[in-house]
Amino acid sequence: xxxxxxxxxxxxxxxxxxxxxxxxxxxxxxxxxxxxxxxxxxxxxxxxxxxxxxxxxxxxxxxxxxxxxxxxxxxxxxxxxxxxxxxxxxxxxxxxxxxxxxxxxxxxxxxxxxxxxxxxxxxxxxxxxxxxxxxxxxxxx
Amino acid sequence: xxxxxxxxxxxxxxxxxxxxxxxxxxxxxxxxxxxxxxxxxxxxxxxxxxxxxxxxxxxxxxxxxxxxx
Numbered sequence: 212x213x214x215x216x217x218x219x220x221x222x223x224x225x226x227x228x229x230x231x232x233x234x235x236x237x238x239x240x241x242x243x244x245x246x247x248x249x250x251x252x253x254x255x256x257x258x259x260x261x262x263x264x265x266x267x268x269x270x271x272x273x274x275x276x277x278x279x280x281x282x283x284x285x286x287x288x289x290x291x292x293x294x295x296x297x298x299x300x301x302x303x304x305x306x307x308x309x310x311x312x313x314x315x316x317x318x319x320x321x322x323x324x325x326x327x328x329x330x331x332x333x334x335x336x337x338x339x340x341x342x343x344x345x346x347x348x349x350x351x352x
Numbered sequence: 353x354x355x356x357x358x359x360x361x362x363x364x365x366x367x368x369x370x371x372x373x374x375x376x377x378x379x380x381x382x383x384x385x386x387x388x389x390x391x392x393x394x395x396x397x398x399x400x401x402x403x404x405x406x407x408x409x410x411x412x413x414x415x416x417x418x419x420x421x
Contacts, residue, residue: 248381278375307375314374 230301232274232325239266239349240321241273244307247288248279249315255334256292262346263296269350270323274299276306278315318342320349 232240243259245252263273273296279285280302289298299306310319313332320329329345331338372380379385388394401407 244375246375246378248378280378304373304375307373312374315377317374 230276230299230306232299232306232321235272235274235297236325237270237323239269239271239323239346240325241271241346242276242306242310242319242321243273244276244278244310244312244315244317244319246278246315247284251334252316253288253292254336255316256294258334258336258339260293260295262343266346266350271346271350272297276301278302278304278307320345322349322352 232242241259241262243255245255259273259275263271275294275296275298277285277298277300279288279300282300282302285300301307307317310317310327310330316332316334318331318334319327322328328349331342331345383391386394388397
């Protein structure tokens with residue numbers, strides 16, 4: 212029992228820090244779940260950079276949640292397609308489980324209190340006006 | 353004995369968590385995991401299959417399951 216207990220204590224101490232959105236709490240967050248192997252994710256990055264730049268002065272931020280199992284893959288992706296917004300690395304998939312991600316990419320808009328206001332699956336360049344409208348609606352509230 | 357029974361019962365539910373989460377498709381989304389080498393050719397065959405059979409899929413995929421690529 213003692214061995215088990217000490218193992219549990221050691222495990223909990225050595226466990227890596229959980230990915231969290233706490234540092235962005237109080238802002239409207241556009242949470243974007245992405246991975247290096249997901250082709251539409253790559254297509255969405257220029258637009259994500261653009262909206263982050265456009266609305267960041269209005270208490271808004273894009274947060275990219277990377278779901279690659281290996282960090283190197285994410286870094287490779289980012290060297291060819293830089294992200295100008297904050298990133299969270301979640302190889303264990305805690306955040307997608309919490310926000311019930313149904314496909315990749317997946318986007319969730321959270322209000323200042325962290326409540327889910329809008330969500331959509333995939334990224335379609337033809338629908339960016341629709342996504343932008345959803346952001347503006349949350350920002351107006 | 354109770355423990356043994358518990359472990360046996362646990363084995364019975366071992367497959368209850370089957371299925372791959374969209375964010376776990378990492379390896380399966382890789383090119384080397386596709387049946388065919390030529391993705392355009394695969395897509396063409398799949399399209400014909402879809403129009404003839406009214407069903408699609410089952411031949412691998414490269415996307416994340418959002419249905420948009």
